[in-house]
Amino acid sequence: MGLFSRDRFDTQCTIEIEHTFENLHAHVELDDDYQLGPGDQVKVHGAAVKLPFGERLTLRRPATVWKATPWERAWTRLRAQWELTDLYEITFSSEKP
Numbered sequence: 001m002g003l004f005s006r007d008r009f010d011t012q013c014t015i016e017i018e019h020t021f022e023n024l025h026a027h028v029e030l031d032d033d034y035q036l037g038p039g040d041q042v043k044v045h046g047a048a049v050k051l052p053f054g055e056r057l058t059l060r061r062p063a064t065v066w067k068a069t070p071w072e073r074a075w076t077r078l079r080a081q082w083e084l085t086d087l088y089e090i091t092f093s094s095e096k097p
Contacts, residue, residue, distance in 0.1 A: 006066050006067060006068070006069055006072075007066070007067040008064060008065065008066050008067070009064070009065055010062060010063070010064050010065075011030055011031050011032060011034065011062070011063055011064075011065060012030075012031045012060060012061070012062055012063065013028050013029060013030045013031060013042075013044060013060070013061055013062075013063040014028070014029045014031075014058065014059075014060055015027070015028050015029075015044065015049075015057075015058070015059050015060075015061055016029075016056075016057075016058050017049060017051050017056070017057045017058075017059075018051075018055075018056045018057075019051045019052070019053055019054070019055055019056075020053070020054055020055075020056065021054075028042065028044060028063070030042070030063060030065065034065065036065075037067070037068060037073060038068065038073050038076040038077050038080070039068025039069075039072040039073045039075070039076035040065065040066065040067050040068050041065070041066045041068075042063055042064070042065050042066075043063060043064045043066075044061050044062075044063045045061055045062045045063065045064070046061045046062070
C-alpha cells in the first residue's frame, strides 16, 4: 500500500439485523476475520433491507473494502480526537444561577 493509493478487495460478509422492542441494530461481520482500521471503508452490496417491527434477520452479502492510506488513517485519528473534545462543554463563570 502506498502513501496515496488505496488497496481494495472484495469479500463476503454476514449481516445481522434486528428490529425489536429490545434491540434496533444492524451488524456487519466480514469473512476472513479482517480487522478494520481508522479510515477504512466498507460497502455492502445488494438491495436495501426493510425489516418489519419484531423481526430478526441474518443474511450473506458481498462487500468491498477500501483500506485507508497512512495519511487517511492519521487524518481520521486527528478528527476523531477533535470531535471527542468537541463533546466537552466546560464553562468557567463567576456567576451563580
